[in-house]
Amino acid sequence: MEFTVEYLDLILVPAGLLIMLSYHLYLIYRVLRCPATTVIGYENLNRMAWVERMMQGNPSNTSLALSVISTNISFATFLASVSLTLSSLIGALVGSSSSNLFRNVFVLGDIKSNTVFLMYISMLLAFMLAFVAFVQSARYLIQADFFISTPNSDVPVEYVQSSMIRANNFWQVGLRLIYFAMVFMFWSFGAIPMFASCVVMVLFLYFLDSNSVPLHKYKLDKKVVEDVGYRPPWEAEHRGKLVVEDVGCREPWEAEHRGKLVVEDLAATVRTI
Template sequence: MEWRNYYMDLIFVPFGLVMILAYHVWLSHKSQTQPFATTFGRDVDGRRLWVPAMIKDIDRKNIVAIQCLRNLIMGSTLMATTAILICAGLGAIISSTYSVKKVVSNTIFGAHDGFVLGLKYAIILAIFFFSFLCHTFSISFLNQLNILICTPQDAKSLVTSQYLTQLLEKAILLNTAGNRLFYSAFPLLLWIFGPLLTFFSSMVMVILLYNLDFVTGNSDRSVHDFIPNSF
């Protein structure tokens, strides 16, 4: 492999991925040190209050609890279905790799020989597949919680509010991981058409995620009041 054919891929694609990874590392740090400045910290705080509130008056709030969990299951199901459909579509495209290569070879920058094109598809498929797995695991935890949250409370029961909260946190953590993998795969999809598109789309993705992950307003509560462990 000659350097002049691959230097753009070796520079712009890793730099774009490192940009997304560095943003999530910084977001994780902010979620631990200033949890109420991020949507993750506030959401975790609300969920830890939600589970005991549902259990305390489950006879009247059981429909509300089931509907909320059903909505989460539907969201994870949609994302899992979309991810596996994209995998199937990419599999169909891979079967016609040579025709695709012939089309894009005259329109993109960077390397586009058979090896690189196969590597691109393999990386994209792996990310979407792991996103699918995260969402399916999230659905399994939510289904488990869907049953246990309506069980009668007993002093000797092992199904406590703390246990149910842990199940919900695991489900949301897997859901979040699946979503972030799904979002991070879109810049790599554009890698098929050139490394520059991957780099610029990574920048746009970080800007969009920043506006979604951080909140404005009162975030003066101390980190000692609550430290989220779901991100």
């Protein structure tokens, strides 16, 4: 059987998509098993620490958190609009006579109407799924906005952290779908450019997704007060450090204090609850 250029699409296109899918499965495994070695996991861990710091009840922290979330919502809605616009444009090309555009261009591969139609449908599907992912990202950001802006809120920090992490994950999914749409766009120039773009894209994404920066050890919910003049009656001879871990109030001498006082010294440690 004679080999023709139409067979390039049957070999190189599935091979390129298999390379892209295999890399993203490997990336998901690394995010779940070793999150600190990936940029996605590193961002999620930093977001968890950021939310915990913002939820400490300081009004200035609340306004800053709302401003940051509002900026992220704006970017998510902008990318959702771009994805929807591009999908509408591709849908218009599919339904018009200009879908035969690439028949007049030299393309090393299959240029039959069915292949061109599949090419457009793949790009359309990628942009539509990216639109859905960015909308879901904006949805979870709005949910976190409601949690943080609730007056006198006793919402658990884990609820806000979960919303922020899901928003970041959907954001990453939307970006990956746009990358797939770019690969399908190279398919319009032939199977060989499409396969080469898959290989280059995987190498580029591996460089961007790898993280070698160690995670910063955040000190959360802890107020350190250096004790210079005050001496506890049971430790008059020691000069130590008073560490106040507080959950419900700001001063350790308030009657409704629900935290703990920990006195750390060079020679003795006294704990009172």
